[in-house]
Amino acid sequence: MSISSSMVRNIRKTLKIFPHVRRIDTLSAEYPAYTNYLYMSYHAYRHDIDYEGDGRSVVVLGSGVYRIGSSVEFDWCCVNTLKVLHSEGYRSIMINCNPETVSTDFDECERLYFEELTLERVLDILELETPKGTIVSMGGQISNNLAFPLHQNKQRILGSLATSVDEVEDRYKFSKALDILGIEQPMWKEFSKMNDIQTFIREVGYPILIRPSYVLSGSGMNVIFNVEELRYFFDKLETSEHSVVISKFIENAKEIELDAVAHKGDLIYHAVSEHIEFAGLHSGDATLVYPPQNIYLSTFQEIERISKQIAQYFHISGPFNIQFISKNNRIQVIECNLRASRSFPFISKVSGFNMIRLATEVMLGKLTNPCGIFFSFNYIGVKVSYFSFSRLPGTDPVLGVDMVSTGEVGCLGNNFYECLIKAMLSAGFSVPVKHLLISGEISSLKEDFINTIKLLVYKGYKLFSTEEIYPFLMDYGLTSKLLSWPGVHHFPNVFDYLRKKKIYFIINIPHNKYSEIDNNYTLRRSAVDFNIPLLTNTSLAKAFIRAFCKEELTIAEWKSYLTV
Secondary structure, eight states: OOOOHHHHHHHHHHTTOOOEEEEOOSSTTSSOOOOSEEEEESSOSSOSSOOOOSSOEEEEEOOOSSOTTSSTHHHHHHHHHHHHHHHTTOEEEEEOOOTTSGGGSTTSOSEEEOOOOOHHHHHHHHHHHOOSEEEOSSSOHHHHTTHHHHHHTTOOBSSSOHHHHHHHHSHHHHHHHHHHHTOOOOOEEEESSGGGHHHHHHHHOSOEEEEESSOSTTTTOEEEOSHHHHHHHHHHHTTOSSOEEEEEOOTTOEEEEEEEEEETTEEEEEEEEEEEEETTSOTTTSOEEESOSSOOHHHHHHHHHHHHHHHHHTTOOEEEEEEEEEETTEEEEEEEESSOOTTHHHHHHHHTOOHHHHHHHHHTTOOOOOOBOOOOOOOEEEEEEEOOGGGSTTOOOOOOSSOOOOEEEEEEESSHHHHHHHHHHHTTOOOOSSEEEEEEOGGGOOHHHHHHHHHHHHTTOEEEEOTTTHHHHHHTTOOOEEOBOTTSOOSSBHHHHHHTTOOOEEEEEOOOOHHHHHHHHHHHHHHHHTTOOEEOOHHHHHHHHHHHHHOOOOOOOHHHHHTO
């Protein structure tokens, strides 16, 4: 028998089976505990608190359990939202089941429910609180996914309309909306059967991006380079509840992000930042630069024009984020989220303008004058991601469309290279002393990267290379010491050099050739296991090399940047 969760809930309520609210006993029953730590229980006959029912409460949904992609940055957004609610005279209510986040500290809100972010449990709490409304746009994708189901259950969502959230998060609906608006995007199509894809691929060619709707941290998304990969990943996705959308993946394109706040469809504040890496890397893992350093004025203007169109069409009120790609100064939209993004805290801290405060005031109905865009500072901010591959034995330390970072470091500097090297050092990288190994995909080593390698030689670094890179470097007059692959029992062997710590830094560009996959994986994994700095992206490697070859670090107090 097929029965939905909503039907089960209705049956439970008809039978008068209701959970009651209990306080968490923080005093081991030695004294009465009057904390704001709450939980729901069916093993109780009354509530431990009294509900005012005055409509002065606002509920904030947190970022959920601790997992990659759903905490840290969104927790900062939730905490700042709670602070605004308090300052505006509202009773702040937090629902979050992660005790490690700041939003679950006892003094951040007036009532805190340690509960899972499921529709049933959130509805139980909302029916007791009878709030002015619920904010779902600060806790990331988990809380944002509840916008439309809560709306269907007649709960008021503060900020953008729940129907707009659904239209934007559903990749098929959003792509149709962009077509209506005449906004460029990579060619796309929705599919339900494998056989229907071939015509589309013959038209656009590989690589392609395959993804379901309502993704969390890039889960389920994959870049596909051949028909074998397509069959494998499509079989995994075609049972998805939502649409499967396939779009053309544009290689060697710059990715640009817009974080913004809108009020009833009008754009009142926006900030543009750029990724160092080419598009194809999850934004949570990418190295972010703000203000952007390599974007044309015409690109800024086009991004602003498109963003205003999207804000108007979806009647956005509150925070939102749009991801763009730019190639040959042609701007296309990748996706949009009607919620705070992972870069909101970084942008707010670098600029000194709290975007979450503005967004919360808008969602509470407080009219705000347009703020525009601010570049009234002459320093640079760079955000570098932190990874925990050393604690995940056997994992391949290669970045892609799935988010894998477990933290981030943000630094300020007087110029881009100074700021980048500070951030890289803070994230655990080290400047190589003398020996570097270069290996991987030859086609990724463009002319400008060769010039970067020449800079290394000029600075006195000794180069090592594997068999596919060695002749390539020789063609450019660059001398390197040839090392055999880990699986080849020839000396000198790259594994022996890694084990003996004769190599101080590794650049390994991921290879799509099946004959090289095992060797490259072994090399990357060995770098992690022997604690040798590793970069797998040519754009970031090029920037980092130029930074430590050219830049002298200056140490300054945080307040010295804020007063410039």
